[in-house]
Each structure stands twice: as C-alpha cells, then as structure tokens.
Amino acid sequence: MSFxxxxxSLGSLSAEGDGGHFPPTPEGFWQPLVTLGHIGDYPIVITxxxxxxxxxxxxxxWWLVSTTKRAAxxxxxxxxxxxxxxxxxxxxxxxxxxxxxxFLRFVPLLFSLFVLILLNNLFGIIPPIQFPTMSRIGFPxxxxxxxxxxxxxIGIKKQHGFLNYVKWxxxxxxxxxxxxxxxxxxxxxxxxxxxxxxxxxxFGNMFAGHMLLAVFIIGGWELVQADTFALKFVALPAWxxxxxxxxxxxxxxxxxxxVFTLLAASYFGSxxxxxx
Amino acid sequence: MTGNLNLVGYGxxxxxxxxxxxxxxxxxxxxxxxQPEAGNMLRPIAILGFALAEALAIFGLVLFFxxxx
Numbered sequence: 001m002s003f004x005x006x007x008x009s010l011g012s013l014s015a016e017g018d019g020g021h022f023p024p025t026p027e028g029f030w031q032p033l034v035t036l037g038h039i040g041d042y043p044i045v046i047t048x049x050x051x052x053x054x055x056x057x058x059x060x061x062w063w064l065v066s067t068t069k070r071a072a073x074x075x076x077x078x079x080x081x082x083x084x085x086x087x088x089x090x091x092x093x094x095x096x097x098x099x100x101x102x103f104l105r106f107v108p109l110l111f112s113l114f115v116l117i118l119l120n121n122l123f124g125i126i127p128p129i130q131f132p133t134m135s136r137i138g139f140p141x142x143x144x145x146x147x148x149x150x151x152x153x154i155g156i157k158k159q160h161g162f163l164n165y166v167k168w169x170x171x172x173x174x175x176x177x178x179x180x181x182x183x184x185x186x187x188x189x190x191x192x193x194x195x196x197x198x199x200x201x202x203f204g205n206m207f208a209g210h211m212l213l214a215v216f217i218i219g220g221w222e223l224v225q226a227d228t229f230a231l232k233f234v235a236l237p238a239w240x241x242x243x244x245x246x247x248x249x250x251x252x253x254x255x256x257x258x259v260f261t262l263l264a265a266s267y268f269g270s271x272x273x274x275x276x
Numbered sequence: 277m278t279g280n281l282n283l284v285g286y287g288x289x290x291x292x293x294x295x296x297x298x299x300x301x302x303x304x305x306x307x308x309x310x311q312p313e314a315g316n317m318l319r320p321i322a323i324l325g326f327a328l329a330e331a332l333a334i335f336g337l338v339l340f341f342x343x344x345x
Contacts, residue, residue, distance in 0.1 A: 026341055096320055197331040204334035259327040262320060
C-alpha cells in the first residue's frame, strides 16, 4: 500500500466529522441531563458535572463518617487510611506552609478542599463516571472564591483595617518614586493574579487532560471505523497512548489537588505571617 | 488544509513554561542529589515553583479557546 492510497480515506475520515465526535470540542463538556425550566433564554438544567460533584460529596461524607465514627486511640484499618490522608494535609501542607503557630485552624478547610478536589479529579479516569468536575470553570471559581475570601478576611483582620492591609503588602525599604508601581503590582497580585491563576490552573489541567484522553480514545475509535486496513491498525498505538495518558492523568490529577491546597495554604500563611 | 493559527501560537507559548518547569525540577534534583536530607524541605518549594510556571501555559490554553476564531 502506498501513502497516496491513504489520502482519500483520511479525507473521508475528516469529512464524517459533522456526525462524529472527533475532534473533541469545548462544547462537549456541557452535558445537561435534566432540564428543569427556563429563565429568559437561559435553561436551568442539572448537568453531568453537578451529578458527579454531588456523588463525590456523598461518597466523602460516607467515607469520613464511617471511618471516624468509632475513632479509637489504636486505629482500625479504615481509620488508619483516613488518618494517613489527614496527616498528609495537616503536616506536609498546612504545617509546612503556615507554620506551627496557627496552622491548626486552617486544617479543616484545607483538608476539605484537598479531598473534594482529589476525588472529583480522580472521577475523570474512574470508568463509570469519567468526567472531571473541575473541567467546568464554575466549580474551580467557587472553590477559589472560598480561598479568596478567607485569606483577605484574615489578612484584613490581622492588619486591623483595609488601608493597613495594603500598607502591609508593600515590602519595606522601597524608594518613594517606585512606590506607586509597587503598590499597583502588589494590589494586582493579591486581588487579580492569585485567584485567577488558582482557578485557571485547576480548570485548565482538568480540561486539557480530559480533552487529551478524548483525542486518543475517540480518535482511535474513528480510525477503527476507517475503511482501510492500515488505518485500523493505527488505532492500536492510539489506544496504547490513551492508556499511558490515563496513568499520566492520574498523576496530574493528584498533583493538581495537592498544588491547589498547597497554594491556598501558602496564601493563608502569608496572610497570618507577622512580617512581610 | 484548515486550521487555526492560534494553535501554532499556543505551541510557541508553551515552550517558555516547558523550559521553566524543566529548570525547576533540574534544580530540585540537583539539590536532593547534593543533600538528600533536604529533600523534604525542597519538595513543596519545587512544586510551588512548578505550579507558578505552569500557570503561564494554562493562560495560553485558556486564551487559545476564548480568542475569536
């Protein structure tokens, strides 16, 4: 078979794209399940991501309640694994980033953030669900809003008022002519860059990762349906790549949950720190 | 041939963060190789740096999708 013989079949492959799902588009992430009604032009629907996050909340509540209901000094098996996760957040994230003086009051929030994000991310590769909730931008924005309000709240409370809070942001020893620029940059960092990156990082990773898996899996399926034997054969490496990328996604999903919690903790840490 | 030049732009934009992430982990590995007991202290710093560098690539990804086609 010559390469030229492949071209027409490749052409037919892309031509049937109007009916198929390849290549995947951002619109594919909007998956309404039940329509409840309309407000103006906007439909009120229950989407797949809503169902997934409710499922994750139910699962997490069941897990935490059932393993800690009869908490003992000598932990059983379930309690032991729960404590492993809890200790990871408490010691490796909260204590390291906030400092041993007042990290303890942030541990419940950080632990909730970590387990919620981790489970929702992992749902992206767990077979019957296979939808990362955080690939819809609304969910990372909601989580970021919580972090945003908390670190500004504790910062303003610690510095006694908003003006002192802004004054505290400026590092000491800045010459006067540079002050307007530094104030502008610090305000930009605290009020725009931090929440924007926090939400977009989680969203972007989950979105791009899920799309990558869709490219290899659906692309492989389209290749199997192609009418030349050589193209059917290419589906195997495509699916092998999908398998490898699924493992890689697992790593990324854990890492993103960790990074989100770590950054949240570092923002809390800088807000409660005594010096700049 | 159809396509979008945004895609090429995003590919170019991803080079910077890619090099940055490589440098960060190279420095982390160097540090741990020289002083293995510092590993636990360096890891959060390395991952923090990685997350900040990676944010730039994510900006590019989002801009690629929201820019007018």
